[in-house]
Amino acid sequence: MEGILQQHLKHLGFTELEAKCLFVLSDSGTLTGYEIAKRLGVSRSNVYAALQKLAEQGVVLASKGEPTHYHCVPIDEIGNKIEADLQASIRYVKAHMPKQETERTEYFSLEGDAKVLERLRCELKLVKREALCDLWSEEAELLRGELQYAHDQGVRILVSAVGGADLPEGMLSFPHEREEAWQERSGRKFALLLDRKLAIVGTRGGGQPAKAMLTEHPAMVELLLNNFFHDVVMHELQRDMGEELARRYGQGFSKIVRKYTQD
Known part of the structure; x- marks a missing residue:
């Protein structure tokens, strides 16, 4: 056999x-x-x-x-x-299993490509109102079906995309400029903030196993929210005043960064 x-x-x-x-x-x-x-x-x-x-x-x-x-x-x-038989058991379990409403304020970790992608897909299917996503084109493509499903359910989706992600029509997106060397050095970092309640951050690629962390801790949720809106503001400023900003503050605001980081 x-x-x-x-x-x-x-x-x-x-x-x-x-x-x-x-x-x-x-x-x-x-x-x-x-x-x-x-x-x-x-x-x-x-x-x-x-x-x-x-x-x-x-x-x-x-x-x-x-x-x-x-x-x-x-x-x-x-x-x-x-x-x-399986469908009957699933229906019974869904109807009678206790439904916990407590927040996942602990930090839960996942490792391995299959586990990480499965969790991302499952959480995207549960989104009710909003999904803020910072994704490279590779991850955006892998999650395309779940993003489309959430969008079809009326979820507001905003994606900070790296590498020219081809997203389904109707989703709000803007390009996030990152150097390819940054990807090769430490993998492709991704972050998702779902319903302004669940924060997920992780990495894929770079020759290392995929890793992710998820939590509903308010501090991490606020951190991702502020970071995402910072990227939105920077995108608009770069689009409207990119040449002037580079002239005054250096490419990638290097003059400002050196001012506060050099000994």
Whole structure:
């Protein structure tokens, strides 16, 4: 039996032995418990116990008489039954699981590309009113579907985009100028402030695992809000007075920065 198929059957709630029994029956048709045990090289008592449970679940048919013969129902029927059972369980859990209203004021960390992207996508789907996003083009593209979904739900979305992000029509956005060397040095930093309540910051790329931190701590929320509006103001000033600002204060306001950072 292929390991990947067995793993997926286990994900559907079957034990390892139950999965093997299902595979043998699907592959060979009607068999007795003795024949299945012989093919699998395991004890008959364990096989009979697994077959009895499968029969109780309605995914295996058992004949009357001795010896008992077993037959696997069509895989489409098994899939439909599992899907219906899962949907019923999900509906019940949603209706009866306690719903906590407490704020997540602790700082929760995530590591790994899959975990980070999954959390970003889930949180974007829960936004009710506003999403302020500071994203590189790579992350904007990966989150494009969730941004579109939120926008379609009437959420106000404003994106500070780096690298010419191609955002869905109707979203407010402005370019955020950053040097490519900055990306290569420390990865692509991103920040999201959702409903002015949940702050998410992290990095992807740069040869390091993706990392993110999320919190509803008021200090971090205010920090991201102020930083985002600072970027909005700077964008407008650069657009209207860019050449004059560079002449008076240096490229990237380097003259001001040196004034307060040099010893």
